[in-house]
Amino acid sequence: MAALTRMRKAWRPVLIGALVLAGMASTATPASAASTNRTGLCNKTSSYSSYLKFPNRGGFTSPAVRGGQCWSITLAAGSTEPVYVYAYRNGVNVYIGWRSISTGQHNVFRTYGTFTSPSFTLSVS
Numbered sequence: 001m002a003a004l005t006r007m008r009k010a011w012r013p014v015l016i017g018a019l020v021l022a023g024m025a026s027t028a029t030p031a032s033a034a035s036t037n038r039t040g041l042c043n044k045t046s047s048y049s050s051y052l053k054f055p056n057r058g059g060f061t062s063p064a065v066r067g068g069q070c071w072s073i074t075l076a077a078g079s080t081e082p083v084y085v086y087a088y089r090n091g092v093n094v095y096i097g098w099r100s101i102s103t104g105q106h107n108v109f110r111t112y113g114t115f116t117s118p119s120f121t122l123s124v125s
Contacts, residue, residue: 039107040072041065048089050111056081064088077104085109087118096120
């Protein structure tokens with residue numbers, strides 16, 4: 001019995017080290033995954049709010065993002081789909097345009113301009 005106790009004590013530091021390394025690996029993976037699969041919208045104008053519409057997701061729509069604000073969502077990787085961009089002010093929606101995104105990438109839409117002449121860009125990384 002004493003030999004078994006000594007063996008358990010001898011393995012304890014190895015087991016703890018392995019668990020610490022496993023924990024470090026598991027915490028590092030979500031952080032790197034968080035930088036991908038994100039699709040976001042940053043509104044760079046105070047002239048209007050803007051939002052995104054995802055027609056392939058049952059018409060899911062982001063919340064209206066006010067000037068100087070950003071919003072993002074994590075999308076499961078593996079699809080390519082269209083995203084429509086809209087400007088919104090005083091109950092009026094204006095279609096700005098669309099882009100096709102890959103959900104395995106980091107996609108950031110940025111809206112600019114005035115309500116009468118809205119525009120946007122898409123950055124992909």
